[in-house]
Amino acid sequence: MAMSRMGLLAAAGAVILTAGAALAWGMSTPHPLAEAALPAHVADAANGKILFNAAGCLSCHKPGPDLKGVDASLPAGGAPFKTPVGVFYPPNLTPDPETGIGTWTDIQFVNAVQHGISPEGENLIPAFPYTSYARMKTEDVLDIRAYLASLPPVSAPEKEAEVPAAWLVRRGVGLWKHLGLDTAQWTPDPTQSASWNRGSYLANGPGHCNECHTPRSSLMVADMSRQFAGGPHPGGEGKVPSLRGLIARGKYKDAADLASAFQNGEMMGYEDMSSGGMGEVQTNLSKLPDADVQALAEYIASLK
Ligand code: HEC
Numbered sequence: 474m475a476m477s478r479m480g481l482l483a484a485a486g487a488v489i490l491t492a493g494a495a496l497a498w499g500m501s502t503p504h505p506l507a508e509a510a511l512p513a514h515v516a517d518a519a520n521g522k523i524l525f526n527a528a529g530c531l532s533c534h535k536p537g538p539d540l541k542g543v544d545a546s547l548p549a550g551g552a553p554f555k556t557p558v559g560v561f562y563p564p565n566l567t568p569d570p571e572t573g574i575g576t577w578t579d580i581q582f583v584n585a586v587q588h589g590i591s592p593e594g595e596n597l598i599p600a601f602p603y604t605s606y607a608r609m610k611t612e613d614v615l616d617i618r619a620y621l622a623s624l625p626p627v628s629a630p631e632k633e634a635e636v637p638a639a640w641l642v643r644r645g646v647g648l649w650k651h652l653g654l655d656t657a658q659w660t661p662d663p664t665q666s667a668s669w670n671r672g673s674y675l676a677n678g679p680g681h682c683n684e685c686h687t688p689r690s691s692l693m694v695a696d697m698s699r700q701f702a703g704g705p706h707p708g709g710e711g712k713v714p715s716l717r718g719l720i721a722r723g724k725y726k727d728a729a730d731l732a733s734a735f736q737n738g739e740m741m742g743y744e745d746m747s748s749g750g751m752g753e754v755q756t757n758l759s760k761l762p763d764a765d766v767q768a769l770a771e772y773i774a775s776l777k
C-alpha cells in the first residue's frame with residue numbers, strides 16, 4: 474500500500490535529520506595527523522624552554538593547591554581554570570609515565586598542542602589556545618616537548634573537568650573547528666625586519682596574544698580584520714584593551730619603553746599589565762631573552 478502523504482513527509486524528514494546528524498557527526502569527528510606528518514628534526518630543549526615561556530604553558534598548567542611542596546615552576550597541573558562552559562583542571566605535563574605525558578609519542582603531543590586532539594581522539598576545549606599554537610613551527614612544538622621531557626616527573630593524577638555535558642561540548646568544538654578554525658602556520662612578512670618578524674611570530678603563535686586582544690566574530694573565531702583592537706575578556710569578565718597605536722596614544726614612549734614594560738610590569742610602575750591574566754603573561758615574557766622581548770615590543774609598537 475502507498476504511504477500516506479503525512480507518512481512520506483515524516484519519512485523524508487527522518488532522512489534529512491539522519492543525514493544532518495551524520496554530517497554533523499562526520500564534521501565533529503577529530504582527524505589527528507599521522508606520524509609521517511612530523512618534520513625531521515633534532516629537538517632542542519633549550520629553545521623549547523624559551524617557547525614554553527613565550528607560550529605561557531605554566532600559567533594554566535601550574536601545580537594546583539592539592540600539590541603541596543611541588544616546585545611551582547613545574548607544570549604538574551591541577552589548578553582550576555574557569556571558562557564560560559565550566560571549570561577545567563589543565564593536566565600534568567611533566568614526564569611522569571602514569572599521570573603525566575611521559576609515554577606520549579611526539580605526534581600525540583603535536584596533535585594535542587596544534588590541533589586540539591587528545592590521544593584518546595577527543596576534541597580539546599579551545600580555552601587551551603591550540604588555535605594560536607597551530608600557527609607555530611612544528612619544530613618549536615617538538616622543542617617544547619623535549620624541554621618538558623627534561624623536567625623531573627611529578628605524580629599528579631588528572632582531575633575531571635566540571636563541565637556539564639562535556640561529551641556534547643567536545644563534539645560541538647569539532648563542528649566549530651570545521652566552520653571557523655584557520656590552522657595555517659605563521660608566515661613572515663618579507664617587507665619587515667627580521668626582529669619585527671620574530672615579534673610577529675611570538676605574538677601570533679606561541680604568545681597567543683590574539684586570544685584575548687582580538688575581538689571574536691559571530692562564529693567565536695578571532696576576527697582578524699579587527700586584529701588586536703581589544704574586546705570582551707574571553708574568561709567572561711571585564712575588557713581587554715586594544716594594542717593598536719599604543720605609542721601614538723602616548724601609553725608608551727617608544728618600543729624600548731614597551732619592552733621595559735614587558736620585562737618589569739607593575740613592579741616598575743607599568744600598571745596596565747597586571748590584571749585579567751595579563752600579569753601572568755607579563756611574568757612569562759620577563760623570562761624571555763632580551764632580543765625576543767625587544768622583537769615583540771617592536772612588532773606590537775608597530776600596530777596602527
Ligand atoms: C590558557 C590556558 C592554557 C595554556 C596557556 C596552555 N594550556 Fe594546555 N590545556 C589547557 C586546558 C584547559 C586543557 C584541557 C582541555 C580539555 O580538557 O579539553 C589543556 C590541555 C592540554 C593538553 C592535553 C592533555 C590531555 O591529556 O589530553 C596538553 C598536551 C597541553 N595542554 C599542553 C600545553 C602546552 C605544551 C602549553 C604551552 C605551549 C599549554 N598546554 C598551554 C589550558 C592551557
Ligand code: HEC
Nearest residue numbers: 680681682685713714724744745746747748749750751754
Ligand atoms: C589572558 C588574556 C590575555 C592574553 C593572553 C594577553 N593579554 Fe595583554 N592584556 C590583557 C588584559 C586583561 C590587559 C589589561 C590589564 C590591566 O589593565 O591591568 C592587557 C594589557 C596589555 C597591554 C597594556 C595595554 C595598555 O593599554 O597599556 C599590553 C601592551 C599587552 N596586554 C600586550 C600583550 C601581548 C604582547 C600579549 C601576548 C604575548 C598579550 N598581551 C596577551 C589580557 C591578555
